[in-house]
Amino acid sequence: MHSWTDTLRFAFQPVVNLTTGAVAGLEILARPEAGDVLAEARRDPGLDCRLAVAAVRAAARMETLLPLFVNVFAGTLADLGGLPSLHDAVREAGRLPWEVTIDLCPPYTHVPQRALLEAVATLRGQGFRFCADGVGDGDVPLRLLSDLSPGLLKLDASLLARPAVVRSMRTLCDELGALLAVEGVETEGQCAAALAGGAQLAQGELFAPPARLPAADVYVPPRSPAEVAAPRTGPSVREFVRPAALLPATASAGQVRALLTGSPDVSGVLLVDTTGVPVRSVHRSRFLLSMSGRYGHALYADRPAAKLGDPPRTVGVDATAWEVLDVVAVGGRDRTSDDVAVVDEYGRCVGTVRLADLVRALAETRVEEAAGLNPLTRLPGSDAITGEVDRRIAAGRAFALSWLDVDHFKQVNDGAGFAAGDELIRAVGRALQRAASDGARVGHIGGDDFLVLADPDGLDPLAASVLDADWSAGGRPVTLSLATVLCTPGSVSDHRQAAACLAPLKKAAKALHGASWVLGRAGVPGHEARRGSRPAPASAGCAVAVERGVQGV
Template identity: 25%
Template sequence: MLKSVDINLKRCFTLDLGRRKVNRGERTLNVNKLNDDLFKILSIGAIHTVYQPIVSLDNGSILGYEALSRIALKECELNIEELFQLASRQYKLWELERLCRSKALENAIHKPYHAKLFINVDPNVIHDPEVFAGFTWEKLNQYGLRPDDIIFEITEKSAISHMDTFTAAVNHYQSQQFKIAIDDFGSGYSGMNRVCAFSPNFLKIDMQLIRNIDSDTVKKSAVAAIVKFCKESGIATIAEGIETEGELKTLIDLNIDYGQGYYLAKPENKFQEISKEQQIYIGNANYEKNTIGVLGEIGALATKKNCVLENDNIFDIFLSMKNDPKITEVCVLDENNHICGMLTRSFIFEKFSGQFGYNLSKRVKAKSLLNHDFLEVDKKTPIEKVAELAMSRAFSQVYDAIAVTENGRYFGIVTIKDLLNSAISIQVNRAKCSNPLTGLPGNTEIQKRISSKMIDSRPFSLIYIDIDSFKPYNDAYGFSMGDQLIITLGNILKECAEQGEFVGHIGGDDFVIISDRHRSEVFCEKIIDLFSTRTKSLYTQEDADNGFIVSRNRNGFVDTFPLATISMAVVTNRMEKFSDLSKLSKVIAHTKKLAKMESGNSIVVI
């Protein structure tokens, strides 16, 4: 008879609450009880699954859900991570893995149709013979799921015992349309070596790199480097463990593709959306990030073209393309108008070529030949960003059309020709709308930006800047030097403006800054100091020493004038919300008048 042995585990366990880690410290556990708990969990299936949304940081839509296993045996003292460690020691790893995966897939029949399911996989079990034997395929068929619904998350925290076998297993899954994500990247063993070994579809950045990233410049630099690498490699990035608004905003600014964490949504038994407030925040943050230089959204270029359904015959698509050379691709939709994939002209014609291609492909359904690797963007995505995404694709896909969605459903198609024509149009419009002297946006864009603030309840400031004593300077030094004075101020404003702030040139010596925050005297004083320093070189030494210039006044008489200074009128919505453009214009004019009444450099904030 075996004796019950108590052991003191001399390591610190962690409690897995979704993606948060809580230290449990040392404790004494009964080994026999632990083993009994493991076998009981396996025998009665005492595991349940919760699901945490993985959210697009472009528009707040749901990419998918991570399936997180929880122990449903009340008397069990272990958490799920510890249970897996015990199962590994008892050679029951695949049995526990199979149970967790079964539970995750069983409940996934209730997930939104278009959403992906992220399933955690221990790297040392993925090449188990039973895995290859078709267990996952059997469950997919049982619950009406598809291979492209599933993303296997392989944790970076576990060492891989046989890398060659593991890589072969990953390649096997990818060849069957399953996608792969590296989990906890930045915390594990092989780093970039593992990424380069099998080119995953997703890379999940470990929460330790995300925590307080908004105030940690080293973490920002590290994550920015990861994003750059992934963009160039065609890998989508997912930030784990987002817990604050500051972290979320920083990750959006760093161009992370997707996010997951308690701040967005906690794991729940049911499949949930994030709140409308969070969706609006993500949309607004992206709008502000992409406003500079953006002259439109991709939806304006999209055209609705003929689409096909998953069960349509591929032969009918072939005939349509054969009869109409303008059909270069078709989107394949499900019954809910979600895009399942895309079929290109070259791919279809290839299938019907050769001695047997015609007969073999004639009765095939569209869903069996889908290309799932296509570029899909929301209709509100800026045109410039779409062009960047399109050009970063693999060379063989660079000229493929782009699918455009609205609320996750088919909206239209944009071809590369459309993008090129748009780029030309953008350059023409910029030339028309920009001030030729400073290159800054002119009145048309300024009016558009101000109007957009009328429908936005978030903080903003409108800063009006003009040069005092500009005419005397222009008369004394000539138009060329007057232009240099204006250019100098324009460059200073561009330099001082932070990300998301808009700088416009109204005309002459008048400028405007539109900010998404309440600006104060401190910001204005920095501009004034730079202007005072840099404009000294635009005067003769004598005028600079005197502190004035001699020029003619408006009546034509010689007079003395002070050196150029600037007046800054700042209007914010801190105390008053503006919903009427004419009212805002009156307040701006009044504030500007107050600033001009003061001599020398002046700042008036309302």
């Protein structure tokens, strides 16, 4: 009697890290040659579980070291309350549970949510990781998605036509501590859109099609420096995580040697305890050098590999690239080439990062920043500020965007000379930098124009520090004008709209005498003149009215 296993084959499709171009894992896809076993599995939880077990065993036959993504219907977990046979299959294959990510697949309609969450908690306690699959093309409720708290969220490529949705999902992932992936990517344009939306991982025909043998090489389109602007604190370590080569802490030196000689791309091995916490780090070159000595193999082959390892260097998944470099800087120079283990909140290894990847990315960031600096003040230009504005809008954060310039600056240059004018601009730039609170960004967009992006709470001290100072150029007194627009979540859609709201406030500030400050709110008519005086009408003699109320724009 024929069984469904007689006509079932499996294909492997790589999940690609868009920052490093490395393969982050393999999704195992069932490919029945006849019938529709997947439709049956949707209705039969037992069959779906057996498919997951067969997928793990198929991967074991390929002897791949890459992390695995195994598809399971959400209803299966809710009905079975766990997957004990999958846990056993993973152990029998010589893999560890945290090397396997369970892709939860829709439908979710009629799935008991409490039972599903309890099953996920049980499997997560065993070490399995979780991915929410088919988001955007499925029926997963947002509340359930938040409660599941997956480590990875896969968007359907059709959502790339809606950039705002992709950006909002990246914001959700950041809040959940998850990575964002896009599946079904077929063109370079889709890849660029995924990067622009903040996706860190992707899979699809563009990189490599599903194949019976795991792909050794993938195609990743060249990345434009303008596609993703790095935050000031440096890129997140999540963008550089590579799969880790893991072995139990009890592994012998002979087992480590077999792994390294059979996998030339592996730069080191992490020895982990039964919970997945790294306990020793084995560096490829130093280990093989010890083993290649005259008596190396005889001395070490059957001994614990831990004796030839070092204490692991670890960082949390929320660390930045700069923080990883701080970890690397501690210790002897002979370990600067060691991989750094990335661990989750439980201390379990989720992968490694290579120093070369970090240095390359940080160097590119510095080059891009330097290219955008104003040569007079060494402050970033408008691109850096507007990019940060867009990030805050996407994150749903309130912010204040301010414009500042020198009153009658042409007269200053004509009367005091351009050298005095340049020195005044440099001094204003330094004062703004000193006054900027944590998280504020100061930019010099040319001439005597500056942009300041800050939290609304930090406006008053900043304004006082620059407007109350006695400014002069070549002995001539000088005053400054400041215009600010407050943007609450949802009040503006991008930096262009924020700049449009700021434009009339600039005009209003320049119309006042003396050091002036005009403040308005995006989407709200009118403005408040917090400093400065309105010029008196010609017939009013020397009378001056000081504005402190709300004025029409």
